Amino acid sequence: MQAEERQKTIMELLHARQQVMISDLSARFGVSEMTVRRDLMQLEKEGLIRRTHGGAVPTDSSSFEPPFALRARTHADAKRAIAAEVARELRDGQTLVLDGGSTGTAIAEALVGRNLTVCALSMRVAEILASSAATRVMIPGGQIRHGELSIIGPAAARTLADHRFDTYVMTVSGVDTAAGLTEWNVDDAAVKRAALDASASCVLACDSSKFGKIAFARVAALSAVDTVITDAGLTPDQRQAVESDSTTLRIA
Known part of the structure; x- marks a missing residue:
């Protein structure tokens, strides 16, 4: 270990x-x-x-949700590989919503300089993407969650509801066949649901350690996702569960 x-x-x-x-x-x-x-x-x-x-x-x-500083150092290689695969999945000119967290920041780094319009659900993600003039960065209204720097609250949900995006790149804390997609923080989960409703398609980006885990707040069923991008650590049963929901599975 x-x-x-x-x-x-x-x-x-x-x-x-x-x-x-x-x-x-x-x-x-x-x-x-x-x-x-x-x-x-x-x-x-x-x-x-x-x-x-x-x-x-x-x-x-401290909270049950592993702090960002620790998550950023966990499965770092897998997150970078997943981020690169997400970047290949997206087309220039698209509009998208991008989650925060350690995987979200890795994806933002892989998208720097791309011709995209990105609604960033994290101040960390917004700062990374704003380093290049080629990328148009939106920040929804709302509150900044201490420590995590995600953007939460009713104002964030209203901003998302007022727009229509091509793709939502979602990150989560847990993926379970029965419980679906879950997050530790209820405010983050609410914004994720709003982003899902505002987007034509959803790409779930998470490393294999999230599979079989159940966090506190439910976001959606696994079937709400169009594409899952993860690493090679999935078990055969987990792969079958993803693909049985008519979801495209990509291994980074």
Whole structure:
């Protein structure tokens, strides 16, 4: 298990238990206690935990949703490959909505300089795309969600409802055959539903670790997506579930 995966698991355990011990983590991961201490030092440096004698506790800002700083370092290679495949999927001149999150920012980086009109649902995505005059960047009204920098609220949903886009490039926290597409934050989920309603087609971009996961707020059924772009980590059953919904599956 790579350091990023261990650190993500540590954050999930902290949410569930409110405390973890170095000795327990060492046994769980099959690594030395020094390796665990390095993981905790990194998480503390990012402000995600507070180390204690023999373990760690979450900071006040921690939540069950893995923080952006940690997600950005997890499955980074897969996200870049997915982003490149999304870029190939889109045609110049299109209008689209682009989600935020770590995968959304990777996609924005792959689209810099493209002749596109993009409604960015994240300040991070907007800043990346605005670096090139070739791309027209829209920002909906609403509130900026602290930490995540996504744009949320009724004003964001109204902006989306007032337009019609060719494609919505959606990212999510969980993909499950029964539960569908889910997000940790209910405000983010509401804006995603509005973006889906405002778009002629939807491309779901997420790495394979999201499959089989269920987050708190439902966005839509898997069948609402036209194309799924992910990495080669899907199980045969997961591939079959995606394709059985008449959804096009592309492996980056």
